[in-house]
Amino acid sequence: MTTHEYLNQIEAVIKYGRYRNNWHSLSHHKTPSWYYRDKFGVFIHWGIYSVPAYGNEWYARAMYDKNCREFEHHIKTYGPQDKFGYKDFIPMFTAEKYDAEEWASLFKKAGARFVMPVCEHHDGFAMYETEFNRWNAKAMGPCRDVAGELKAACEKEGLTFCASTHRAEHYFFMNMGRTFDSDVNDDNYRDFYGPAYYSPEFDSGTLHITTADTYSTGASREWLEDWLVRTCELIDRYQPSILYFDWWIHNHSFKPYLKKLCAYYYNRAEEWGKEVTINYKHEAFPPTVAIFDVERGALTHISPVPWQTDTAIGKRSWGYIKDNEFKSARQIITDLIDIVSKNGMLLLNIGPKADGTITDEETAVLLETGEWLRKNGEGIYQ
Numbered sequence: 001m002t003t004h005e006y007l008n009q010i011e012a013v014i015k016y017g018r019y020r021n022n023w024h025s026l027s028h029h030k031t032p033s034w035y036y037r038d039k040f041g042v043f044i045h046w047g048i049y050s051v052p053a054y055g056n057e058w059y060a061r062a063m064y065d066k067n068c069r070e071f072e073h074h075i076k077t078y079g080p081q082d083k084f085g086y087k088d089f090i091p092m093f094t095a096e097k098y099d100a101e102e103w104a105s106l107f108k109k110a111g112a113r114f115v116m117p118v119c120e121h122h123d124g125f126a127m128y129e130t131e132f133n134r135w136n137a138k139a140m141g142p143c144r145d146v147a148g149e150l151k152a153a154c155e156k157e158g159l160t161f162c163a164s165t166h167r168a169e170h171y172f173f174m175n176m177g178r179t180f181d182s183d184v185n186d187d188n189y190r191d192f193y194g195p196a197y198y199s200p201e202f203d204s205g206t207l208h209i210t211t212a213d214t215y216s217t218g219a220s221r222e223w224l225e226d227w228l229v230r231t232c233e234l235i236d237r238y239q240p241s242i243l244y245f246d247w248w249i250h251n252h253s254f255k256p257y258l259k260k261l262c263a264y265y266y267n268r269a270e271e272w273g274k275e276v277t278i279n280y281k282h283e284a285f286p287p288t289v290a291i292f293d294v295e296r297g298a299l300t301h302i303s304p305v306p307w308q309t310d311t312a313i314g315k316r317s318w319g320y321i322k323d324n325e326f327k328s329a330r331q332i333i334t335d336l337i338d339i340v341s342k343n344g345m346l347l348l349n350i351g352p353k354a355d356g357t358i359t360d361e362e363t364a365v366l367l368e369t370g371e372w373l374r375k376n377g378e379g380i381y382q
Contacts, residue, residue, distance in 0.1 A: 001131065006229040010264050017267025021259040027288040029266050031306050032241065032275030034160060035291075038113030039340050039380050040373070041162065042366075043310055043349035045118050045318040048125050048141070050354040051089040052077075057319030057351070060086045060123035064177035064184060085183030086123065086174070087192055090135075095142035098356025104153035106358065110366035111373030113381070114160035116244055116347060119147050119234060122169040124194055128238065132230045135192045151238055163240035164279075167227055168248045171219045172197040195223065214283065218253025228257045235265050243278050244293070244310075244347075250282035258284060279308055279347075293347075298335070302342045309339050312349035313362045320351040326361040329368035336369075340380055 001009070019025050049059045054077075055070040056062075062070035064081060078084040107115055120126045126136035128147035137146045151161040175198040177184025184193045201216055219227070235243065243265060249258060262278060262285070269276040278290035285292075293308045312318050313332065315325040336346045348369075350362045373380060 003132070003226060003229050006232060007225060010228065010232055010260060013267050014260065014263045017263065018270060019263045019266045021256075021263040023259070023286050023289060026259065026262050026266065027286060029277075029289065030275075031291065032277055034275060035114075035242070035277060035345065036306065037382055038160070039345050039382070040112050040336060041114035041116055041160075041345070041347045042107045042110065042112045043116045043118075043164070043312070043347045044352065045121065045312075045349055046146075046352045046356075047118070047121050047127060047319065048086065048089045048093050048123060049121070050320045050352065051092045053320050053322045053354070056317035056321060057121065060121075061173050061176065064174060064179075064182055066176075066180070081177065081180075081182035081184075085177075085189070087135075087183065087189055090125070090141045093141040093354055095137075095144065095146065095354070095356040098142065098144070098146070098149075098352075100146075100149040100153035101156070103150065103352075103358065104157040104159060106363065106366060107154070107159060108157045110370040111377060112159065112348070112366075114162050114241065115150065115154045116162040116164050116242065117147055117150055118164045118166060119238075120165045120167050120170075122166045122173040122246075124167070124170045124173070124192055128234065130230065130233060130237070132226070132233055133191075147238060160241045161238070162242035162244065163234060163238055164244035164246075165231055165234060166246040167230060168219075168251075168254065169246060170194045171223050171248075172202045175202055195220070214250055215252050218251050224253060224257050227254075228261055231261055232264055235268060239268075239272055239274065241274060241276050242291075243276070245278070245280050245284065247281045249280065250284040254284070262289060279310075291345075298339055299342050299344065303344065306343055306345065308345045308347055309335070310347040310349065311335065312351070313365050314349070314351055318349050318351055320353050320359065324351070324359075324361075326359075326365065329365045329372070332365060332369055333372050336380065 049057045052059050062068035063074040119128050126133045129138035129145045130136050154161045174184050174193045174196040178198040184196050279293045280290050287305045296311045339346050352358050
């Protein structure tokens, strides 16, 4: 299906479905009962950035940024960025020990009830099979439908499969590669590195300031339509019970497309007979339409509407790095108790190694948390 055909399909689903692409209509959507009941899920940051395993999961950006230590590390370890770019890690990402059934079994033992892989991070590499991105794990690297295997394994264990996409930020994510001689400027790889849109507000010194600015420079119409189609394809292929977004979708340029995306997703879910919802940050959605998420934080009070915290066992990176530090199971358990007591849910992240194995430290925390939940889960699950 072409992008144009998919856009027509999106319009048709909205036209004939219960939910329209406006906040009034979407605000009538209910939070899934299973989500209220289950409370605890596992988040997974796993991708190409697990190969260099240095700095954090933003290696794809930092390796092109002269102000970051990853820049010099990359040159010393792999060579200059015009000779060895981020794309060149893909053949090294083989996932030879990835066993989705082992993962799902571990998550079950941990007491998790839902599982949320990052199906595409800011780096633009899809961890799922897709018609709209040739840079995907089914076509190269592992040459496996990573997300599809995990979905099947989770459903076998009775776990609810969810999906996260950080595609929106890819519009500018690699843009520091525009500032010097790197492979980001090679048109042969433009479809991987994206527009890599560069302007002063998206450079290394101001990015984290402008991320919360709703009215900063927006994305192009071409990019927004492409984002909408790719996200709807992810919905249709994998039917996730939660769709999680990172931060940049709160930008003003996304607003009309968020309404369409939300209406499409909620209407599709009705066709499937599934209860679904969306996780968002900042003010991307009204709190009556989707579930707001607090990254590595919590609320100080009981919220009248359901909410979520996403946090990681790893302290220094969401993805695998060789020198990460880890939280204890005690800290995770106390966070879980606090969050649930305030009408919230906990999404706990792990960062597997490039070969597909989960670190010993994270495994131990998951198992200890699961042991506590076996004794005390009645006070958590509702």
